[in-house]
Amino acid sequence: xxxxxxxxxxxxxxxxxxxxxxxxxxxxxxxxxxxxxxxxxxxxxxxxxxxxxxxxxxxxxxxxxxxxxxxxxxxxxxxxxxxxxxxxxxxxxxxxxxxxxxxxxxxxxxxxxxxxxxxxxxxxxxxxxxxxxxxxxxxxxxxxxxxxxxxxxxxxxxxxxxxxxxxxxxxxxxxxxxxxxxxxxxxxxxxxxxxxxxxxxxxxxxxxxxxxxxxxxxxxxxxxxxxxxxxxxxxxxxxxxxxxxxxxxxxxxxxxxxxxxxxxxxx
Amino acid sequence: xxxxxxxxxxxxxxxxxxxxxxxxxxxxxxxxxxxxxxxxxxxxxxxxxxxxxxxxxxxxxxxxxxxxxxxxxxxxxxxxxxxxxxxxxxxxxxxxxxxxxxxxxxxxxxxxxxxxxxxxxxxxxxxxxxxxxxxxxxxxxxxxxxxxxxxxxxxxxxxxxxxxxxxxxxxxxxxxxxxxxxxxxxxxxxxxxxxxxxxxxxxxxxxxxxxxxxxxxxxxxxxxxxxxxxxxxxxxxxxxxxxxxxxxxxxxxxxxxxxxxxxxxxx
Numbered sequence: 001x002x003x004x005x006x007x008x009x010x011x012x013x014x015x016x017x018x019x020x021x022x023x024x025x026x027x028x029x030x031x032x033x034x035x036x037x038x039x040x041x042x043x044x045x046x047x048x049x050x051x052x053x054x055x056x057x058x059x060x061x062x063x064x065x066x067x068x069x070x071x072x073x074x075x076x077x078x079x080x081x082x083x084x085x086x087x088x089x090x091x092x093x094x095x096x097x098x099x100x101x102x103x104x105x106x107x108x109x110x111x112x113x114x115x116x117x118x119x120x121x122x123x124x125x126x127x128x129x130x131x132x133x134x135x136x137x138x139x140x141x142x143x144x145x146x147x148x149x150x151x152x153x154x155x156x157x158x159x160x161x162x163x164x165x166x167x168x169x170x171x172x173x174x175x176x177x178x179x180x181x182x183x184x185x186x187x188x189x190x191x192x193x194x195x196x197x198x199x200x201x202x203x204x205x206x207x208x209x210x211x212x213x214x215x216x217x218x219x220x221x222x223x224x225x226x227x228x229x230x231x232x233x234x235x236x237x238x239x240x241x242x243x244x245x246x247x248x249x250x251x252x253x254x255x256x257x258x259x260x261x262x263x264x265x266x267x
Numbered sequence: 268x269x270x271x272x273x274x275x276x277x278x279x280x281x282x283x284x285x286x287x288x289x290x291x292x293x294x295x296x297x298x299x300x301x302x303x304x305x306x307x308x309x310x311x312x313x314x315x316x317x318x319x320x321x322x323x324x325x326x327x328x329x330x331x332x333x334x335x336x337x338x339x340x341x342x343x344x345x346x347x348x349x350x351x352x353x354x355x356x357x358x359x360x361x362x363x364x365x366x367x368x369x370x371x372x373x374x375x376x377x378x379x380x381x382x383x384x385x386x387x388x389x390x391x392x393x394x395x396x397x398x399x400x401x402x403x404x405x406x407x408x409x410x411x412x413x414x415x416x417x418x419x420x421x422x423x424x425x426x427x428x429x430x431x432x433x434x435x436x437x438x439x440x441x442x443x444x445x446x447x448x449x450x451x452x453x454x455x456x457x458x459x460x461x462x463x464x465x466x467x468x469x470x471x472x473x474x475x476x477x478x479x480x481x482x483x484x485x486x487x488x489x490x491x492x493x494x495x496x497x498x499x500x501x502x503x504x505x506x507x508x509x510x511x512x513x514x515x516x517x518x519x520x521x522x523x524x525x526x527x528x529x530x531x532x533x534x
Contacts, residue, residue: 030441187297
């Protein structure tokens with residue numbers, strides 16, 4: 001099979017995307033309610049954050065606005081997983097019913113084709129919410145503003161987003177081996193709530209676990225240090241793009257391994 | 268033999284959920300992980316605040332409260348909204364409506380087996396772990412009895428709210444959005460994410476007039492009070508009882524009004 005270029009895939013993605021949006025628009029009420037639901041989730045997250053800081057002025061040397069920055073950063077970096085990889089949630093059903101086989105017969109990358117089929121619009125609300133939070137805390141902290149910082153921010157955000165994508169993809173892929181993998185995916189989904197806390201609050205053992213095994217520290221903590229505390233950036237922060245890509249690659253391999261050994265249900 | 272039909276539904280539920288042993292394991296692991304995150308987070312918060320008790324709650328109180336709130340949540344989560352929503356969308360609800368038992372009663376009892384299983388697999392282990400971690404900060408006395416009564420009523424209130432929300436699905440044909448809204452509101456306003464004691468005064472007063480705090484806050488407050496004043500307990504349980512009746516009547520009425528609305532596309 002001839003390898004297809006990046007341009008081909010981008011064009012294809014746009015085509016599939018527009019189809020998906022059209023079909024979503026035919027369920028308008030569901031779309032609106034889901035979007036409101038997503039906004040609700042974000043507001044509730046913020047309210048609990050606010051209530052916590054009303055009672056305590058700092059956590060482990062992290063002030064209100066610094067924590068807010070971490071929180072906003074995590075929201076933004078979680079958005080791509082929400083928007084582009086939402087089809088992972090249906091994988092279990094496709095595999096179970098045997099419908100997954102239809103994806104196996106296309107002359108394009110299986111993983112790409114499967115994930116491109118659904119674009120979750122309601123993730124955009126989260127993106128806006130997260131960006132607002134980051135910008136607000138950025139101004140309040142007086143971090144300064146240079147093109148280099150924006151570049152750094154973009155690179156680190158993009159690579160940080162790969163971590164959640166990796167976790168979700170790997171969790172979804174478990175359905176190739178076990179039944180009822182919903183709980184695994186749900187567990188991975190809950191990790192996102194833990195990403196907004198500075199990793200320094202944990203004991204060394206769990207710090208290692210949350211860095212290398214369940215890499216939630218790379219979703220927000222390590223990458224945002226580069227902007228937040230530029231004087232004392234640990235090596236792991238600079239390496240976080242590498243880790244993001246590595247985790248994503250591993251998850252992709254696991255997913256593909258499961259998908260390629262899939263042989264349908266015979267119906 | 269009126270009771271027999273209920274018991275047989277419970278039995279079927281137990282057998283069904285025992286089929287999914289792996290998912291139970293994952294659920295347990297997820298609980299444990301949450302316990303760890305909460306432990307370190309609040310430990311850091313209390314360490315930074317420099318006080319032993321904030322808003323009348325010590326570190327151990329908060330820990331017990333939050334961890335047990337989560338395991339109560341896992342214990343009580345019945346996915347009613349999903350089941351009803353899917354039943355309405357696919358049309359399979361018709362089969363359940365034909366059963367010689369009221370739909371609402373049937374749904375409750377067919378899920379009751381999971382209560383039994385969840386109690387032994389999630390709640391009890393978490394409870395024991397919490398007792399050990401906090402070195403016996405959970406008072407063991409008459410409050411346990413009151414706690415059990417409060418939990419039973421909490422389950423009923425929670426189910427009624429779920430059933431009410433599930434009925435809304437008949438009109439909207441949206442499940443995810445409706446369910447997430449319900450979940451967010453219930454978790455925040457019931458004090459499951461942050462103890463209600465930490466809420467600002469005005470919000471706290473409003474929250475006490477809502478049914479949600481009867482689900483998590485009421486049983487947990489009773490549990491944490493080792494030397495209960497009989498009057499306080501009576502007020503809490505009485506409030507719960509009122510909400511049991513009110514939510515039951517409302518959800519039943521709403522279901523009755525909505526039932527003619529149901530449109531099943533084939534099936």
